[in-house]
Amino acid sequence: MPSQAGFTIRGCIQAAECTGEGTEVDLDKNMKILIVDDFSTMRRIIKNLLRDLGFTNTAEADDGTTALPMLQSGSFDFLVTDWNMPGMTGIELLRAVRADERLKQLPVLMVTAEAKRDQIIEAAQAGVNGYVVKPFTAQVLKEKIEKIFERVNG
């Protein structure tokens, strides 16, 4: 699969290239995004891709246990989380978010290597807003984020 990003950053590097094509969705580029993944390299890839899409207001956490208090006190607008992490997993974090009165409306995108149908269904039932399987491309990430906010705003 030569078009997959995997561990190298492909596609657009700069914002002008990424946003200059296709239908534009009007997204708040200042929204505060929390990136949760136990691998620092993957957090860095996602952070870079988000920056290329124009989102620079990001924070990072390495698992659900550290992410949840950040979410509860940090007025985040969007959560991007991995599934398989030590401590608290992404699916547990998603359930905790949906169970929290103040956080339950938070849009959540899962970016994970977990690809079993049962798991995708489980995430959907737990209330995930989007699901991206690794390895992924910059384009897929962009599409899913746009789709999520099209629904949230629409």
Place this chain on the structure above:
Amino acid sequence: MEHDDSQVGDFESTLKSNAHQLLESLERGNFGDAVQVINELNKVRDRGLYHEVGKLTRELHSAIVNFQLDPRLPHATEVSQITDATERLNYVVTMTEDAANRTMDLVEQSAPLVNDIRTEAQSLSADWGRFMRREMGAEDFRELAKRVELFLVNSERDSGKLSGHLNDILLAQDYQDLTGQVIKRVTQLVTEVESNLLKLMLMATQVDRYAGIEHDQEALRAEKQQEKNPSQGEGPQIHADKLDDVAASQDDVDDLLSSLGF
């Protein structure tokens, strides 16, 4: 294993023939003879059992020596092969992480250079157009000429830097060769351990036959299945395209989600 089969075969034929004798003795009311037969049977069974347990123990011992599992053994080098394999895999994790970070550092350093070149080229292009359409005065042109000169100098310098970064990105991929070698060696060890475990298991089966122990395979499998909790995550699927219960691509995931009303 042929030898073991014939041993167990011996035991079974002895058991069969003695069973008749035992029954006959009992029918004739000859209890002394019956007890004698039972003793004889026990002796044959015990001999076989001790023999098999002995072999199993020897094999276990040689497996421990082979894999240098016990650091107290005289043959053991500083670390056991399993500990060594663990360290090797940790080395792979570190190397791949370093390479990924090195590559991303260079990409992050390159991006602004490319961006600057593009922005300035766009701006110069617009002014050049004005000049070609004779919309530019002499003063503006002198300004433009200075900017073009600066752009040429900067472009040369920055493209030099970029080509250096590209070279370094290329070199950062050398981890593939080194980690590949390490992983191949660990894979070899795992295969070796597996075949030895299988051998031990087959030997243990002989012991079970003499001892009359049966394992509930169904229950064991069910127990294993229960331990596999998909909520905990399984990591990347290696044969995603061959497995029915796995989404092979992002399109598969999207189809599944849209079938669920997403």
